[in-house]
Amino acid sequence: MLIGDGINKTIISGNHSFIDGWTTYNSSTFAVVGDRFVAVDVTIRSTAGPEKHQAVAVRNNADGSTFYRCSFEGYQDTLCPFFETILS
Numbered sequence: 091m092l093i094g095d096g097i098n099k100t101i102i103s104g105n106h107s108f109i110d111g112w113t114t115y116n117s118s119t120f121a122v123v124g125d126r127f128v129a130v131d132v133t134i135r136s137t138a139g140p141e142k143h144q145a146v147a148v149r150n151n152a153d154g155s156t157f158y159r160c161s162f163e164g165y166q167d168t169l170c171p172f173f174e175t176i177l178s
Contacts, residue, residue: 094132097161101136107142112172114167118149136164146170 104119106112120134127150130169136144146155148157150171162168 091127092129092132093149094130096131097133097159099133100131101133103137105137105139105142105145107136107138109138109142114144114170115149117144117167118146118170119164120147120154121149122152122155125153125155127152128158129156129159129160130158133161133163135161136168138165140165145155 102120106117106119108114108117110117117136117138119136122129134147136145136147142165144167145164147162147168148170150169
């Protein structure tokens with residue numbers, strides 16, 4: 091569980107991108123891999139911008155995850171839901 095102080099108060103940011111040599115999958119600023127994950131009152135921001143092409147803000151591999159009062163910010167591929175069947 092991740093509990094912040096509010097949108098735009100608790101900010102997790104990063105700028106990995108496809109142009110920097112990261113795969114889209116691995117460019118994520120924040121990655122969730124545990125089932126039933128909960129995040130409340132946070133902003134997750136990819137600052138890579140349009141010049142860096144694909145850059146994921148949130149990659150979610152979890153089953154049954156919840157994001158409540160959260161903000162996802164990015165330019166391209168901001169939210170990337172992945173499931174094990176996709177990766178197999």
